[in-house]
Amino acid sequence: MATVGQWISGARLRTLPMAIAPVIIGTAAAFDMGGLHWVRAILAALVALLLQVGVNYANDYSDGIRGTDEVRVGPLRLVGSGVARPHNVKMAAFAAFGLAMVAGLALVILSQAWWLLLVGAGAVLAAWGYTGGKNPYGYMGLGDVFVFVFFGPVATLGTTFTQASGVSTAAVLGSISTGLIAVALLMANNVRDIPTDTEVGKRTLAVRLGDKNARLSYVVMLALSLGLMMFLVPENPWILLVLLLVPFMLMPSWLMLKGKKRKSLIPVLQQTGLINLGFSVLFAAAMVLPALRL
Template sequence: MEGNHPPQVSTWQAWVLAARPRTLPAAASPVIMATALAWAERVFRLDAALAALLGALLLQIGANLANDYFDYQKGADTPERLGPLRVTQAGLLTPRQVLTGAGVVFGLAGLLGFYLLTIAGWPVALIGLASILAALAYTGGPRPYGYRGWGEVAVFLFFGLAAVVGTYYVQARQISLSAVVTAIPIGLLIVNILVVNNLRDIPTDRASGKYTLAARFGEAWARREYLVLAVLTYLITLGTVLLGWLPKGGLLSMLSLPLAIRLTQEIWHLQGRALNRCLAGSAQLALAFSLLFSLGIVIEKWLFG
């Protein structure tokens, strides 16, 4: 389904494609880590955790739909696109349908946000509103920041800091150093998903005037960026555990290092559409890291109290 010829699919299948389910680990991973940390620190709250998880997934789907619409409107999505199929460009859904769908999904996320507001107060409303505005402004509006090289910063802030600290806050009603520290490595891994996406799209992004960091500085720079962020992920995790800022069980996340090494090697050798494999792999890496990290601190707490 990633070629230039659109597949024959039903309307329901088109909506599933538009939601881009392979991107959802990026939304779930930070929530999983924050919830495990909350459990280990005895501030876990099931309803808040589930609402945060569902809200994060809805925000990701809404952002995917909005990007599908706005990239099509701005000419960034063309038949020459090498990435996974975009439903608006492929004619599977109309622009109006996709924009309406984004509005509905963001509305549902807002309802969950209102529920979390009743639990944890006004900071939740600020995070939720900022997340929706950031999703829309990434490719929408007169000056989309995703077209000007600010995508990595936004992804780190919202998929790292806001997602982890926000999920922890709605359960604990406070912010801890451990929550802030936990946000850093998973934020960096999720940024790398965007790095692969932008590396693959350099030719079409430059042609459409979409100047991501990869489009500005080139393929070699983007590959080095991926390597540096991957190395920092594991060094920061190791360092913060050794400093006592995170539970020792978090070191179980190191078992995902072989996957990170393999992906980094592939990114140095693959180009174009072949990078879609690395894109999916980078999302799987973030999920594997988060699950291993979470399992480690839960086991540690269970065994040693």
């Protein structure tokens, strides 16, 4: 039986910044539009965090029963290591999804954006379908596309819309940037797993691109995430604050380009998650500071 610590490890807390970053960006954009609502922001954060925990357990379960995690390099996997029964891990995933749906329903009721029920249902299906079901899209190289869509535009613009009843250019560009960083995190994870994924027939985008190109794509995505923000400078010079992240992007980028051992890429996951969180905080500061008339 898995211990509490192992269940927490299985939830993969290092990935949670990827979930909360688009909510911070979306809320900041809503503030800039004059539509900040704290209760709705908190509900959006709960939805994002619970979906992320759910997808982590779902991936643990699905990859575990397929044997994908038997020879992987990286943190503990509950099913693959044999410390937890597959059924229990699947139930943990479903519980997280269920709680996310409850929080999402409350958010929809408060915002009266009923069409978001379809978006929420799509998010849950996408979370399960990444590695679950007969034809998981994560095994076909489409995981990066879905991560970009749901951890970028969907999460960010959904957050903004439920508070401001609309979106802005800043919200759209912010959603693309945080989506790119989320995909960069996934790419780092999949580059580390190229040898083992290839053995079990898991054709991630990293496998399809090849080791060298996949590593380079990580750096390109981080660069684009900051480059897009420059379009907002004429209207809001405070957005230049995001450039403070450049020094923090150098080490993970160097590890991705030069790290030979697969284990050397493990710290890149946490560093990229923190970069996304830092990006969201600096973006939020850029949205708030003009209102202070500094």
